[in-house]
Amino acid sequence: MNYWLMKSEPDAFGLDDLAARPDRTEPWDGVRNYQARNMLRDAMRPGDQILFYHSNCTVPGVVGIAEVASDAYPDSTAFDPEAKYFDPKSDPEKPRWYLVEVRYVRHLKRTLSLAELKAHADGALAGFPLVRNGNRLSVMPVTPEQWDFILALESETD
DNA sequence: GCCAACGTTGGC
DNA sequence: GCCAACGTTGGC
Numbered sequence: 001m002n003y004w005l006m007k008s009e010p011d012a013f014g015l016d017d018l019a020a021r022p023d024r025t026e027p028w029d030g031v032r033n034y035q036a037r038n039m040l041r042d043a044m045r046p047g048d049q050i051l052f053y054h055s056n057c058t059v060p061g062v063v064g065i066a067e068v069a070s071d072a073y074p075d076s077t078a079f080d081p082e083a084k085y086f087d088p089k090s091d092p093e094k095p096r097w098y099l100v101e102v103r104y105v106r107h108l109k110r111t112l113s114l115a116e117l118k119a120h121a122d123g124a125l126a127g128f129p130l131v132r133n134g135n136r137l138s139v140m141p142v143t144p145e146q147w148d149f150i151l152a153l154e155s156e157t158d
Numbered sequence: 159g160c161c162a163a164c165g166t167t168g169g170c
Numbered sequence: 171g172c173c174a175a176c177g178t179t180g181g182c
Contacts, residue, residue: 134163136179
């Protein structure tokens with residue numbers, strides 16, 4: 001089993017929105033970055049655990065846990081001229097973009113803010129892409145050690 | 159709203 | 171294949 005972090009803008013689709021979905025599951029469409037695509041398509045498996053991260057908001061940070069709920073399959077929004085993430089270069093016969101379905105697991109007891117995580121950028125979280133400047137990856141791998149460290153912060157008083 | 163980081167595009 | 175221009179992400 002693998003661990004991941006996925007970003008979402010709470011104004012567009014946040015953890016509460018995921019929890020409110022039928023079966024608490026949502027197809028994670030709109031990924032249009034090759035690095036992220038490769039991880040979705042080639043490495044994610046059902047049951048993989050996800051740190052759910054809120055970006056572009058008052059307190060960016062990890063707010064909950066989700067899990068991968070399907071194998072990767074082509075992102076059909078890329079074929080739809082009306083869709084926000086339409087990509088005319090993605091051919092249904094040879095899809096360029098993929099998605100996985102994501103299922104809500106739980107909210108964290110408190111938000112683990114980016115600022116708090118960054119305090120460990122030279123320690124336990126050295127090498128974690130999220131705490132590097134200018135990182136724009138919306139999907140990134142998390143090592144088991146990073147996963148355990150981050151979730152241990154949940155029980156600490158901030 | 160600003161701006162740094164960085165991925166993508168396209169001219170050559 | 172280089173690289174400048176451009177667009178987007180996302181923290182602040």
